[in-house]
Amino acid sequence: MRRFLGSLRGQLVLLIISALVLAQAISLWLFVDERGLAVRAALGAEAAGRAANVARLIEEAPQELQASILRAADSPLVRFDVTSESAVDHLNHVDGGSVEARMRALLGPEDDRPIRVELHKAEGTLTPMSHINPDGNNMHLQVMRGGLLTLEMTVSVGLQDGRWLNVDTRFNRPPLQWPVVSTLSFGITAALLLVAVIWFLLNRLIGPLRRVASAAESFGRGEAPGTLPATGPREVRDLTVAFNNMQDRLTRHIADRTRVLAALGHDLRSPLTALRVHAELVDEDDIRDSMISSIEEMQDMVERTLAFAHGMATSEEAQTVELRAFLEKLQQDMHGGFEIGDIGQIRVRLRPNAMRRALRNLIVNAQRYGGGATVSARGGAETVVIEILDSGPGIPDADMERVFEPFFRLEKSRSRDTGGTGLGLSIARTIARAHGGDVHLENRAEGGLIAALVLPRKGSDQS
Structure with a gap:
């Protein structure tokens, strides 16, 4: 495994798979965030509509029916209550602007009653809603548990008699999910990239690179790998052509130096032979023997030089x-x-x-x-x-x-x-x-x- 990851093929495969996983994770995160925004908008719009309708019913219904209307409007996730004070005690409710706008659209342009909206994240353990029966509370807690991100929205709507209709609702943002379709799509995309891009294109890249590396190793050992075919991408073809040119130049350079060395050694034979003849004509024995010895040593060096040049030039x-x-x-x-x-x-x-x-x-x-x-x-x-x-x-x-x-x-x-x-x-x-x-x-x-x-x-x- 370490050898595979150390190769160009392995590193590119790892890089592309990592990029795919990262891109898929970012896409999924964006998808879930957009989905969460859509759910929030839908639930907010639904709560705004119900609050506007209940406010109208309370104002139009007799006093003895108002409690029944509030009980009928309650659900495991939404609570309605009428009090003398607003549940939202401040007016800075930027996050609820869309909810307020929808309620005013439902109530009509001539309706200028106060509407206050507060939206925040729920913290700590969720407490049961006192206005809901035990079965409803159990359903509410069951829906809200599991570590999901819970949001709480409180809407206070002013009634014509001076009281306030307070609406409390809770909903959760959808968790990060990896649907089966997304998993299948990721697998197919990765497989196509690995087959069509990695194996096909990298074979066109790695094959010529391996041939150049093998030829360079052989050439370094004195072998003659021959001219390599220029295949693959342009950069790899340029590398192959450069290697072929380098191989030709070095071969010619070594051959030229070897020929010069061999020619020099060969040309020295004639004057050394002439010197040997002249040395034989010297009368003094000591001088003659010394000259002949020196000439023989020079001849031996020339012969060895010729043999050396011959060995360098011989292709084996x-x-x-x-x-x-x-x-x-x-x-x-x-x-x-x-x-x-x-x-x-x-x-x-x-x-x-x-x-x-x-x-x-x-x-x-x-x-x-x-x-x-x-x-x-x-x-x-x-x-x-x-x-x-x-x-x-x-x-x-x-x-x-x-x-x-x-x-x-x-x-x-x-x-x-x-x-x-x-x-x-x-x-x-x-x-x-x-x-x-x-x-x-x-x-x-x-x-x-x-x-x-x-x-x-x-x-x-x-x-």
Whole structure:
């Protein structure tokens, strides 16, 4: 679940569903509020009409019938009473303006009697209405309980004889509801969006993005993913085209540098051969031998440079190999020149010939300067680390990175047997980085050196 929510697809799905829920909740709240206003208006109009009619009846009926009229007008939610004082003791009744206007319309334009309206929220526990019988009170309390928002309205209407008709009514605002139709509508809308918008459009977006990411990973390991098709939305097509252009430019740049390096090495062969011929004509043995040795060293460096350039220019398909079997084959090729330590069942994707060359350079360095080599490997979630351990003197910390520079040698003698050409580590790191990895050196606490060749595990079969 965390992996899904961490993806672009999951985050967009979550965002759209959250937006739908929020929009639906706001719409429902607005609907309920409008519904509540409509109910209030309807009940207020109904109470105003009943109050106006009862006021007329009281004024027109004989004294002995007025009590019967009031009892007949009462209901579980509305109470009518005639008193000498107004139940509304103040004139600031802005909320009741519509009720007063409706009553005056019913009473007639010539009727100018005082009308007072008070509207407020009911607070605390509802008390029974004393004027209603027990059954009516039970019905009233049953209707009003349940945590609903209860509103109370009191209307005082002046009668012609100076008394006041007081009308008390209670009604509740409808609660927040989620009707079945709204739920079904929300579900259908969400499903259509997820199918029609999310899965269809995101597949057009995520598919090309994944291809670009996979191609970038392959290109970083030195593989040639080829030209990607420009599909999907315009922005994704632009990204794909930019990646294809970058891949072409980098490939041409590396090829041009490799060709220049190879041509330079090739062109140096002729003057070195001529120098060798001239050196053979020198009479003094010491001078002749010294010149020939220097020329041979230069020829060896040129040959290694040519081999390095050839290796960079050679296109080799990557393969997924079982690492122990791969190292055992290299051990046979080197006639048992190193020991194989602890290696689990690790599979890694690499270019076999190039990787054999990189490992051979690291192992030869360990044999030459560290008195022997032991190769082990460990696999992590993201990388595979191949370690070459020796028991030599190690390398000063200040030179840990300098030894990777081409032609740099810690051994300052001119002997190729002890100092080499200074290209071995440079070639090994170049090959490792072409795989998307690297080579690091570290001195061991017990003495010796660790050369760690790190390869990315992405794209490999993990076990």
